Amino acid sequence: MTVVDGAEVTTFTLSPDNPCNTIITRSTGDAVYSVVTEHTTKATFTTVRDAGDEIIGSLEWREVLPDKVTIGSNRPVSLGDWLKKSKVPFKDVASFVDDEGRKYKWKGLAPGSAPFLCSEDDNYTAAIARFTKSRRIYTPTSGLISPSATTLRPQGDPAASTLSLAPTLTDTASITSTLIDVSPSASPSTTPARQFTPATLQLLPRAVEIQDLVVMSFLFLEKNRRTREQGGLSNERVVVANIAPMGGC
Numbered sequence: 001m002t003v004v005d006g007a008e009v010t011t012f013t014l015s016p017d018n019p020c021n022t023i024i025t026r027s028t029g030d031a032v033y034s035v036v037t038e039h040t041t042k043a044t045f046t047t048v049r050d051a052g053d054e055i056i057g058s059l060e061w062r063e064v065l066p067d068k069v070t071i072g073s074n075r076p077v078s079l080g081d082w083l084k085k086s087k088v089p090f091k092d093v094a095s096f097v098d099d100e101g102r103k104y105k106w107k108g109l110a111p112g113s114a115p116f117l118c119s120e121d122d123n124y125t126a127a128i129a130r131f132t133k134s135r136r137i138y139t140p141t142s143g144l145i146s147p148s149a150t151t152l153r154p155q156g157d158p159a160a161s162t163l164s165l166a167p168t169l170t171d172t173a174s175i176t177s178t179l180i181d182v183s184p185s186a187s188p189s190t191t192p193a194r195q196f197t198p199a200t201l202q203l204l205p206r207a208v209e210i211q212d213l214v215v216m217s218f219l220f221l222e223k224n225r226r227t228r229e230q231g232g233l234s235n236e237r238v239v240v241a242n243i244a245p246m247g248g249c
Helices: 211-229
Strands: 002-004 007-015 022-025 031-039 044-050 055-060 068-071 094-097 103-107 116-119 127-132 199-203
Touching: 044 211, 055 211, 068 211, 094 211, 103 211, 116 211, 127 211, 199 211
Parallel strands: none
Antiparallel strands: 002 007, 007 022, 007 199, 022 031, 031 044, 044 055, 055 068, 094 103, 103 116, 116 127, 127 199
16 A cells, blocks of 8 residues: 555556456455456356455346346346446446445546546546556666556545656566566567566545445456457457557456
8 A cells, every 4th residue: 555645545456457357466465356257158257256255246248238247246237227328429437326325437438548436526526546557668778667657646636637648767676566478579589578567456545435346347347448449359368559468358
């Protein structure tokens, strides 16, 4: 756990960067969630389990109709009934409500964007959770440089919704895990292995209050987003320029 501008930030790491098959850990390395997708002849299910190996949610994939989601012991419902997409054209927003009736919105769901979660508390202006995808670590002569940096700031901070696009110096000792590029173009005998920053989901205390819902809603939305980006080819890995090989569910 780290502190940014006086607020504690809980950071979860996804290893690998795949919303359908991954282990989600704390900064201490302890596993918090496991995500497994099983493809059968009848159906495909993505199941999310907590640290106690209890199933907290699942997603049933469907080709034509919307996916079906089960949260806890509730009955299965259409994903669109739980995560309501905006009806405004070209506005990539999905909203949901917690058990106390409090409202939230995931924004930044368009291809190439960075998803972040806002709450009704401040009229959805500041992020309370944010996802940062895995990216390749550049190695110019001056040192290791990350292509972009994203800072999650507490609500009320004027810069809370600002993404920093300036390159930032990366301390390699602070990178707890990396992904290795195993593409055919990377020859071990002639080319050093490419390394990538880990994919992370950061939560402010307000998001930690509904941690399970934040994690599940992110995973299921990201699964659908990556499927769209890959043109529906949901069982292949995709390597985008300068972005880590991401599992394509």
